[in-house]
Amino acid sequence: MTNVLEVKGITKHFPGVLANDHVDFDLKKGEIHALLGENGAGKTTLMNILYGLYKPDSGEIFKNGEPVVLNSPKDAIAIGIGMVHQHFMLIPVFTVTENIMLGDESIKNGVLDRRGVSAKVLELSQKYGLEIDPEVHVEDIPVGVQQRVEIVKTLYRRAEILILDEPTAVLTPQEVDDLFRIMRELTSQGVSIIFITHKLKEVLAIADRITVMRAGQVVGTVTPNETDEPHLAAMMVGREVILNVEKEPAKPTEEILTVNDLHVLDQRGLEAVRGVSFSVRAGEILGIAGVQGNGQPELVESLTGLRQSMSGHVTLMGNDVTNRPPRPIIEIGMSHIPEDRQRHGLVLSYPIADNLVLCTYYLPPFGVKFVIQNKAIDEYARKLITDFDIRTPSPYMPTSNLSGGNQQKVIVARELSRSVRLLIANQPTRGLDVGSIEYIHKQIVSMRDKGVAVLLISAELDEIMSLADRIAVMYQGKIVDVLDADKTTKSELGLKMAGAGVSVTP
Amino acid sequence: MEFKRFAFIALIIIVLIGVVVVVGKSEVAPSVIIVSMIATTISVATPLTLGALTGVFCERAGVVNIGIEGMMLASAFFGWFAAIYMNTILEMGALPSLIVGVIAAVVTGGLLGLLHAVLSVTFKVDQIIGGTVINLMAVGISGFLNRQLFFEKQSIFGGQVPHAPGVLPRIHIPFLADIPVVGTIFDQQPITIAAILLVFITHYVLFYTRWGLRTRSVGEHPLAADTVGINVYWMRYMNVIIGGLIAGLAGAYFTLESVPSFEPLMTNGRGFIALAAMIFGNWSPFGSWAAALVFGAAQALQINLQFFRELIPPQWAFLQSSAVVGMVPYVLTMLIMTGIIGKTRAPAADGTPYEK
Ligand SMILES: Nc1ncnc2c1ncn2[C@@H]1O[C@H](COP(=O)(O)OP(=O)(O)O)[C@@H](O)[C@H]1O
Ligand SMILES: [Mg+2]
Secondary structure, three states, X not given: OOEEEEEEEEEEEEOOEEEEEEEEEEEEOOOEEEEEEOOOOOHHHHHHHHOOOOOOOEEXXXXXXXXXXXXXXXXXXXXXXXXXXXXXXXXXXXXXXXHHHXXXXXXXXXXXXXXXXXXXXXXXXXXXXXOOOOOXXXXXXXXHHHHHHHHHHHHHOOOOEEEEEOOOOOOOHHHHHHHHHHHHHHHHOOOEEEEEEOOXXXXXXXXXXXXXXXXXXXXXXXXXXXXXXXXXXHHHHOOOOOOOOOOOOOOOOOEEEEEEEEEEEOOOOOXXXXXXXEEEEOOOEEEEEOOOOOOHHHHHHHHOOOOOOOXXXXXXXXXXXXXXXXXXXXXXXXXXXXXXXXXXXXXXXXXXXXXXXXOOOOOOOOEEOOEEOHHHHHHHHHHXXXXXXXXXXXXXXXXXXXXXXXXXXXXXXXXXXXOOOEEEEEOOOOOOOHHHHHHHHHHHHHHHHOOOEEEEEEOOHHHHHHHOOEEEEEEOOEEEEEEEHHHOOHHXXXXXXXXXXXXXXX | OHHHHHHHHHHHHHHHHHHHHHHHOXXXXXXXXXXXXXXXXXXXXXXXXHHHXXXXXXXXXXXXXXXXXXXXXXXXXXXXXXXXXXXXXOOOOHHXXXXXXXXXXXXXXXXXXXXXXXXXHHOOOOHHHHHHHHHHHHHHHHHHHHHHHHOOOOOOOOOOOOOOOOOOOOEEOOOHHHOOOHHHHHEEOHHHHHHHHHHHHHHHHHHHOHHHHHHHHHHHOHHHHHHOOOOHHHHHHHHHHHHHHHHHHHHHHHHHHHOXXXXXXXXXXXXXXXXXXXXXXXXXXXXXXXXXXXXXXXXXXXXXXXXOHHHOOHHHHHHHOHHHHHHHHHHHHHHHHOOOOOOOOOOXXXXXXXXX
């Protein structure tokens, strides 16, 4: 078979980083070629080079065997390359049609031919089974649909090579299935796809070939039937990785956190949490599963003192902590790994050491009579940096300099090193790669085994299934069911998360 | 939402006109007062309308422009200077001199637009600082040259302000201007008419053309525009320059259409009020025009109340003070900027330099 696209010896330096190191990669017509690698492996960099956004320091690109030079996205579009970026490139206030035609507008009688383009969009969306409404504004549609708009945008430009950069990171399990169906439909009609991800199951499910990158280099290319998850994980990380969390059955004891008929409003004043009750006992992990936007952030914010609830009660170890500010709740014994590490978890401009004592700096041994004890903080920080394997040259680097995975480790180190009775972990491994995920999972299980009550909120079904002892499914602001983790299946959970079999009045 | 905004604007204008009608009705027929108020409103709103359109072009492309005031002032001066130079030194006729003056003003605005683009797009200088630089520079240069040219014995004008070629003549719009009573409204000067046409043209360009779609895209999400092959820098440059040209026309209004003279600082904050009008108009051409008319009406109130000063009833004596009435446009600006009427929404990338 011919290579529609081939790159040879691509090298790209960024200040202090070798993002691509003599990378070779090829794509055959009509195949799905997965590019697998941890965060920072250099996948996006390679794709941005293919899309004309970055210029490589050296290396060559061939289209159908002919060498090409790509100086801008325009050049890439012209030879039939389309890219769906990790962060969508859509303009929220524009309609779907406007977004699709932008840069390649069709003009009729001197004005934008919105109607013509809209018809063309409908035609494309029917041809490939990508349901979209051309007239709505992009800000009003869910991310899964926005992604389809991005795909149609490339098809509208007659792309025959489609680059999907971590397309599944923002999707629900059902949306992932939809995407895979669309990808198969596209390849059956002659489109070739480069599919980027760091999720092992996905590449095995959909790819024709898999190329693994690590630290800027290609480690190897394999086909799904000659490999399996542990093998791929080892290629990705460079060592053996334990994928399944090993844990003993839970031995829950007394109730630590009790939530009673809690109602919470969201930013817009709408009721996001609508009467939630549950309890978490010492020595167990209660998972909250749910598609994004079903009230989980509001629930967590209210439990951690970041948001006032409207009514209901929260009890932590016998203390009424309803609508108390964060500090007293923390002092009673709560740890919180927040969903958005950069907004709620860290002061990015502070040194790592300061972030590590962010909830304890005023207590001995770090703060004695209004004076910060720098020596104690230094020792403590160095210990945590070693224990939690935070990759940094010094405890006094600004935290913003760390990669996402290492920033997350700073939070985990801070939150798991205090003696607490309750751990609220909200999307603790979001955006992390298998190596870091393995580590954080182990830590959470060991907290549980030490008798801590753990509340785990995650949009990743695999994470919930493998960590949680009990799973509460949240849908439209209510807990619709609580299941035993070892007596349920992924598909049952997926359906419950999508609201199947529940009648909830909006 | 939009309806509420326009209804609110109409209401304020009606109230402002109403005040003058109530005060003056014992001497002049209400219909005459209303027509005169409307005509004055449209005319004095011209620099605000144009200034707001300047803002619309710049900010829709993602560049904040608080230098509109300075662009207008500098253009007012250079337009005035060019017209006088043509008329006095080159002995050109009055109308041709005025036309050359308008062109000079527009070019001045365009050059300052170019300067703002260089500062904010290429050098990524903080856009507020860039705009402030233009404002300060315009005050300094126009003030200095004004002294040097017209008050220094050795200057080409011999140290005195020469006789000006007058102001741009009214354009009598056929049929419309002949309607009894109401006709006065359509008897306007050319820059005023151009401003109204530009409102429609800007709307058309922004929302119905390729240029407009691309302009708005670089103001909302420049990286997205870049990934579909749009040259973000070029789009921003051109729109800021177009904005500058329009600000230049606004400058010409002051010295070539409104009064035949230049005074230092004569724009008197109108550039900033124009910016307020643009925001209140939600970055849209028609909204900006409507908001400019509110301020225009406030100014028309001030002008018309002076004719009727003696008629103001004693319990409204405070209206006799021109200081009080003169405050109205500025108080309105502050009230309106507090967002009492609906939320406005700036282009998402407004004020953010684009880094590749
Ligand atoms: N624009 C940039 N400037 C500097 N460094 C960058 C830039 N883009 C990526 N990098 C660095 O290059 C490396 C590879 O990044 P990336 O290609 O985004 O990885 P991946 O997509 O595989 O997660 C990382 O170390 C990242 O920090
Ligand atoms: Mg990436």
